[in-house]
Amino acid sequence: MTAVRKQMHLAAHFPGVNNTTVWADPRSKSQIDFSSFEHLARTAERGLFDFFFLAEGLRLREHNGRIHDLDVVGRPESLTVLSALAAVTERLGLAATVNATFNEPYELARRLASLDHLSGGRAAWNVVTSSDGFTGENFRRGGFLDRADRYTRAAEFVSVARALWDSWSPAGAARPFAHDGRHFAIEGEFTVPRSPQGHPVVIQAGDSDEGREFAASAADVIFTRHGTLEAGRAFYADVKGRLARYGRSPDGLKVMPGVTFVIGDSDAEAQERAAEIRRLQVSPQNAILALELIWGRDLSSYDPEGPLPDIDPDPDSALVQGRVKIADPFATAAKWRALSQAKGLSIRQTVIETTGRQSFIGSAQSVAAQMEEFVAEGAADGFILVPHLTPGGLDDFVEEVVPLLQERGAFRTEYSGATLRSHLGLAEPVWKG
Amino acid sequence: MSAIRPLHLAVALDGPARYDADHYVGLARLAERGALDFVTLGDSFARPGLDALAVLSRIAPATERIGLVPTVTTTHTEPFHVSTAVATLDWVSRGRAGWTVDVSTTETEARLFGRRPAAPATDLWREAGDVADVARRLWDSWEDGAEIRDTATGRFIDRDKLHHVDFEGSAFSVRGPSIVPRPPQGHPVTVVDGTGTASREEAARHADVVLVRAGAPDKAAVIREDVRRRASAHGRDPEAIRVLVSLAVDLGEVEASPEPGLESRPELAAGGSYFSGGPVELADLITQWHQDGAVDGFHLVPLAPGRDLERIVNGTVALLQHRSLFRTFYPGGTLREHLGLARPANQYALAGGTS
């Protein structure tokens, strides 16, 4: 008897703002025009993907007191784009990253429920917190919450949102709600009936112990960076192991690492292409910037093709604003120096070597096999694919890899339901009226 | 006698709460068939129904020319989020966005947020003016052409064309710049109801379109003159403001029973304008008021859009077109073009400063 294969879940990350989009490629188009979002979303739906994913950033990064100008920047507001995409797609899930620190539960729960209605049950919310007070300068709230408070606020935020989504009975009767907690004291009546999938899907992205615990208690999907097989298995075991504490089954939380891919006619050709992509992602200017993120010092006078600086990092530096801080810059600098000396690498070569994140490289056959192995080995339930080209970066994958995954029985051949919850195999939340 | 100004027509999609997109898509397409300037959808955090901006974003790809103007309240929201959402509506509709600025004065709304108590309308309108101001600064915080993709230097943007807005208001501050590049219209169209005294000053300072509720042409003309005078005092060109009479219309005289959910007529504010009759009489009323030069056009608020919009488009508008008082097609693509309003210059590019 042949065992039924476990099918993987697939999501498409829109390659907008970041430093991995190869914007210098002539095929790279606008990251702002609606036509770009439409192209990628339609491609993902043609590939029967579970959902389309938008990241969020609420402040432009700064460097040395000036706006950073090397990365792709500029992005429209996610929930608004997704409402528009609901008009040009039929089944694809629509996931927005929205910060829980600089929003209010009533308003955001209403916007998410609205998207769920307007899309017929396809909305998802990736709950992020914010890592700095720099972002706070754009908001009434201002300032910054430390890590522990960020997650208690996020957890309370999600539970309030769920209470609001439950405040209408499935039969369509509105009931008043009241919540009095540490971060929020609100009451009234929610204006939107229970949404087509009960609650929009909740995604969590954040890797600390607090973040993982929050995901285990409240999320349907966890978006992780653990894209190697070993790290993936450890992460997977860790978060799945936390679920029992909340009375949840391991199937109730889907682990989806963000992964990149490069497809070629052969494995060798794909490797060559991947090297070229890395070279374009790490321009000489970006190589120096990557170093400055660790050293916290202005290194603009260094030659990207020369050796690493022998000065020490400045741990208290405010050179770079708007990026997650490196926890131990001294250790990282030492590791990079050792690597560079051992292999005789320049600054740029060292950065290419250490920050490489191409997860799956090879022919379509071998990419499909690698992905399947991840799922079989308990390192992931599926993947959030991060293309390096906007908006055509998913075309090859959908044309070449998806059919192979389907042949192997590792991916669906049609959507069986209409809602994102049904694509993900998640039960509709029990109404707690 | 001076030449008659072009007539502008807009229509509200409000009615009993609906939760399906198709209902609104159908209405907006109908309004677009009549070449109307824009549709509006009201909103408040306490009104049953979906988020208005989300509904009109959902409609954007399903329509081509018609302007899309949701109400956005400014009392409990983050001004930064408001500015990016409205700018994004402009991006997804390719230049057809506007927003009706409003405030939330009730304790009911305040308790939904639990952040601040209800406050007097005058204070909230002053704050709403600040929100309109910072929204425009954020829309301008990226100059046109800031994205350069210069492969030689590796620079994606020209940071000299991006600006901190450094807004300090009495209720909030915003550092900027925006995360969204300048929207297609430069500034999406700002609409304010200037009927009441609390909002009129802010309407004169910030609005491209001012709505007035008035029961007679001479009353509307008085408000229009007042708005224009105040706008001039703020250094604005009054010719760049359109004043539309917001007129509640009930074309259902011939109906035996009202649309489900419509047990009572909409409440009309003191001095509000209300029309009840047939499509031809409505066309006559519009013709009369417009020829008097009292207003630039009308914002029709049908009692039951599902019923009345058909009559407005196929009856009233068709007749106005026949009389050559209203356009039969859209000569332009953006809402500003429909309204005959120029794309605004960028305040930072004008200043020539860097930040």
Ligand SMILES: Cc1cc2nc3c(=O)[nH]c(=O)nc-3n(C[C@H](O)[C@H](O)[C@H](O)COP(=O)(O)O)c2cc1C
């Ligand atoms: C895979 C992944 C994707 C993320 N995407 C975003 C994002 O789009 N926007 C954002 O503000 N934060 C994002 N974050 C940041 C987290 O939400 C969180 O704020 C940050 O990781 C700090 O929390 P932690 O200490 O638990 O990791 C992401 C994190 C991960 C791991």
